[in-house]
Amino acid sequence: MASSEKCLGKGSTPPGPVSNGRIRLYSMRFCPFAQRTRLVLHAKGIKHDTININLKDKPDWFLEKNPMGLVPVLETPAGEVIYESPITCDYLDDVYTDKKLIPADPFERAQQKMLLENFSKVTPYFYKIPMGRRSGEDISKLEEELKEKLNQLNEKLAGKKTKFFAGDAITMIDYMIWPWFERMESLGLKHCMAGSPELKKWTEHMLGDPTIKATMVDSETYKGFYKTYTEGKPDYDYGL
Template structure:
């Protein structure tokens, strides 16, 4: 079973996970769930997707994941895995095709450390637009974000590689991408103007088949965000 429309409280629970398949509980516009969708697509993993209404979650979903978060994975054996980096690492380990994490323990640790650093950047993507909407001066926050981007740019310059883990896309690129995919929606694309290597990285990423398969148009992102800001998120927008 695979659905686009979201399941809300009161909806019947989906049936068992089909044999030879893994199930993703997701939300179409969630950047964290986007990470897992990218990995599923990049690795060509057979899966079905159940979208969840995050404002009115079904009880049966909360029984599977008491935190009520997406992404959540469920196997045919009823095993449940959640938190985006954990779901992605799990998929890379269980499905050996198209490995995304490096085999070297040190290189793997480097990617995880970089992900920790990136987790300190993601709040800026929300704070700046929110501050702007509230009529606040966000120039200081914008300058800070540009500094963070400058460090990422420097990392690419020093490595002399096309992507953050080498000359092909690896896990860290997919872990970072959902927020860059939404740069135009956040009206932050200009923050890449003084980071040419990072800008080239974003352009290369946008050509990746998994990226193309899991994105929405800027207009769709903006329209959903408008419903979210108004307090009535339309998780089924555009369907």
């Protein structure tokens, strides 16, 4: 099997070996964590096949590859399996050395890892706020907390006075945090960036990147998927 845009679920036929000269990505079209890996694959021009997984009804053969049942997962022609989004992205940058995305300087690398660790505290808000809004909860405190965390990112950019987080060229950290900003509008969170002008500029610069343009999903499709998700019946093939 080369690629499967439609997701594979329980009872599906396991894919055969990975083709030589390629790498396989197990993904899900709307997963921001898997999108990180898709961005790196595209940015580096790596030949790959993508197989999408039904995360609600996972195939047994997929759980054998990653018992945690999460995407993204990479598989090599040698049958090596790598998972967890930061680890898959680091692996791709180490193995495919053209167009390096991770800084060579150890301190720069450490700064990116620290920023990524801090950002991991931000991502839950992208789920909590829309779910709270849907169930009629008071989400004002959560929104204020998100605004504050986004403002901290804004200050990082303001201090650097550069287009991106590590200079005037995109590096790994930009791709690692982008997927959540791509979803801002469809999740009804764009207003939370109102007090973060540098972050707004960053999103505009990111939207000019060919890799971002090539891998984006439009807001209406995201909205349609998230509606099925919040109703507890996620349609991973939405829009196909």
